[in-house]
Amino acid sequence: xxxxxxEPSLTVSPGGxxxxxxxxxxxxxxxxxxxxxxxxxxxxxPRTLIYSTNNRHSWTPARFSGSLLGGKAALTLSSxxxxxxxxxxxxxxxxGTLVFGGGTKLTVL
Amino acid sequence: QLQLQESGPGLVKPSETLSLTCTVSGLSISSxxxxxxxxxxxxxxxxxxxxxxxxxxxxxxTPSLRSRVTxxxxxxxxxxxLKLSSVTAADTALYYCARRQQxxxxxxxxxxxxxxxx
Numbered sequence: 001x002x003x004x005x006x007e008p009s010l011t012v013s014p015g016g017x018x019x020x021x022x023x024x025x026x027x028x029x030x031x032x033x034x035x036x037x038x039x040x041x042x043x044x045x046p047r048t049l050i051y052s053t054n055n056r057h058s059w060t061p062a063r064f065s066g067s068l069l070g071g072k073a074a075l076t077l078s079s080x081x082x083x084x085x086x087x088x089x090x091x092x093x094x095x096g097t098l099v100f101g102g103g104t105k106l107t108v109l
Numbered sequence: 110q111l112q113l114q115e116s117g118p119g120l121v122k123p124s125e126t127l128s129l130t131c132t133v134s135g136l137s138i139s140s141x142x143x144x145x146x147x148x149x150x151x152x153x154x155x156x157x158x159x160x161x162x163x164x165x166x167x168x169x170x171t172p173s174l175r176s177r178v179t180x181x182x183x184x185x186x187x188x189x190x191l192k193l194s195s196v197t198a199a200d201t202a203l204y205y206c207a208r209r210q211q212x213x214x215x216x217x218x219x220x221x222x223x224x225x226x227x
Binding site: 001038048089098 | 148155156157158169171172173205210212213214215216217218219220
């Protein structure tokens with residue numbers, strides 16, 4: 001059973017920068033895992049932010065960026081805004097089997 | 110503008126079959142390069158991939174649910190469906206339909222809550 005692990009919670013100050021990570025139990029995350037990142041606010045469906053490691057959708061603010069960092073997928077938020085407070089979840093593709101991470105609750109304080 | 114909308118019973122009895130439909134507007138589900146997916150989220154918990162169906166009808170399911178899941182499509186109605194058999198309370202969740210393109214998931218439905226209870 002493949003497990004995808006994220007930080008359970010992180011806190012960042014408004015205007016600051018924070019990096020969330022996404023790790024695989026099978027080994028280093030690579031571009032082949034096509035990391036996706038989603039933002040979810042209470043009572044709302046997820047909204048896709050990043051696909052295939054570092055590609056923003058047309059609706060994704062430029063302050064969100066994706067990368068690979070130290071064997072993990074990473075989502076970096078720069079110039080964090082109060083409205084960025086949300087749950088963030090990653091999705092990895094293991095040869096056609098897709099697995100979500102457990103999510104990171106980001107608090108902006 | 111692509112839109113996806115889930116529909117189906119909000120309450121299912123234990124051991125019965127959960128059935129949901131996703132109606133797609135703004136794009137034909139027969140369009141190549143896209144897969145149509147089901148994802149769920151138990152209350153207060155994280156997202157779980159259930160499976161998907163391609164534009165040509167090829168299905169793929171997550172291993173832990175494979176024995177109980179069937180995803181099918183009705184191109185004449187531009188809908189795709191989920192059936193999950195032998196449900197238990199652990200299957201209580203918000204069920205989302207979504208579009209998966211080659212490099213990831215982009216569009217999501219609003220989700221529908223299904224409770225398993227007698």
